[in-house]
Amino acid sequence: MRKRAEDRRLEIVEAVLRLAVEMGPDRLTTQAVADAVGISQPAVFRHFPTRAALWLEVAHHVAERVRACWDAAASPSDDPIADVRRLAVAQMGVVADEPSILAIVFSHELRVADPALADVFRGLMGDISGRLAARFAAAGDRLLASPADAALLVLGLLQGLALRWSLAGRGFDLVSEGERLLDLQLAGLVRPGSGVTP
C-alpha cells in the first residue's frame, strides 16, 4: 500500500524503535525493518539515504518522546522534592513503556558507528540533569548537597536501576522498585522534618 512519505518515515522510525530491544539495536537490519513495516528493503532507502541517517532520526524521535514525557510531569509545585520525584517516576515510566529506549541510548556499538548519536543522548542527559537540579535548587537549604550533585545522584540511581532491570531481563517492576529506592535516596538528601512523603 502506497503512503505519503511523511507517514512512511514515521512508520519506519517506529518499527526501529519497536524492534531494537529484541534484536539488539546495532544488529537490526534494514531487511528486518522493511519486513516489519511491510515494504521492500530498498524502499527504506527511499526515505533515508543511509542506515546512519535512519538511526539519527530514531535518536531524535526518542529524545522528543522522552522530553515530552518530562514536560508532562513537570508542573513546578510548592514542593520541589515532590517535583523531583514526579520527574524521576515519569522517566522510569517511559523507559518501562519502551525498553528499546534504554538499549538505543546506551548502545556503544551504535555510538561507535555514528558519534553524532552520542551528542543527541548527551544533550538528553544534560537536560534531565538540569531539570532535576533546578527543582533541587528550589528546595533551598533543606538540601544536604548541592543541587547539581543531588541531581547527579538521582540520575545515577535512575540509570543504574534501569541497567540492572535490563540485565535482569526486565524481571521486576521498574517503576515500583524505582519509587522505593527513590524515596530512600531523597530521604538521605533532604534535611529531616520537611516531609516529602507524609
Add this chain to the structure above:
Amino acid sequence: MRKRAEDRRLEIVEAVLRLAVEMGPDRLTTQAVADAVGISQPAVFRHFPTRAALWLEVAHHVAERVRACWDAAASPSDDPIADVRRLAVAQMGVVADEPSILAIVFSHELRVADPALADVFRGLMGDISGRLAARFAAAGDRLLASPADAALLVLGLLQGLALRWSLAGRGFDLVSEGERLLDLQLAGLVRPGSGVTP
C-alpha cells in the same frame, strides 16, 4: 611466531578486551582480533570453536579480573562504611583502567547474540551487591535503610556514573568524581555522628 595454545588463547582474549571499547564489542570481527594478535584469521578458530565461545571466555575473563579486584579491596575492618567505600572505589578503578569492561558487560547486542553472557554478568552483579550488603549489614542500626537497599543504591550510583562517564567520552576522572558522589551517598545512608569521613 608459534606459541603454546594456552598462551595464544590468553593473547586472543586480551586482544578482544583491548579492542572492544574502540570498535564496539559486537562490531569486533575475528579478522580485527587476528590482526591485533598477529596471526591469521582462521587461527582464531583453532583456539575457539565459534565467535560466541570466544565471547563467553572473554566474559569469564572479565568476571575473574573484576572479582580479583574486589578481593584485593575487601579486608573487612571495624569500619564497615569504609569497607563499602573501598570496594566501590576499587570497582571504579578497574573500570577506569579497562573501559572495555563497561562496553562488554552492558552490550545489549552481545547479550542478544548469546544469552549465556547475561548469566555471567548477572552473577557478577549479584556478587558485588551481596558484598556491599554484607558490609552494610555490619554497620547495624547506624544504617538508615536495609543493607540490601543500601547496596542497591550504591550499585546504582556506580553503574549510573560509569554510564555517564562512557557517554561523555570518558571526559572526566571516573574515580575522583565517583568518590565525591559516593561520600554524599554514604552520608545520606548512615546516621549522622558516626563518621565515615572524619
Add this chain to the structure above:
DNA sequence: AATAAGTTAGTGAGTGATCACTTACTTCAT
C-alpha cells in the same frame, strides 16, 4: 470533466564488501 504530463512511492533483481567459519596444506618443536 477528461485527460495528458509530471512527480513520488514502490518493487525485483542485482552490486561489491564483509562476515563467521571450513578445508587442505605447511611448518615447527619435541
Add this chain to the structure above:
DNA sequence: ATGAAGTAAGTGATCACTCACTAACTTATT
C-alpha cells in the same frame, strides 16, 4: 616422525546500498 600451531584459499550467507523500472497519485491543460 608425529602432532600441534599455523597459513592460503576458499565457502555460503548476509550486509547496506544501487539500478532500472512501474504503479499510483497530483497537477495542469484543455
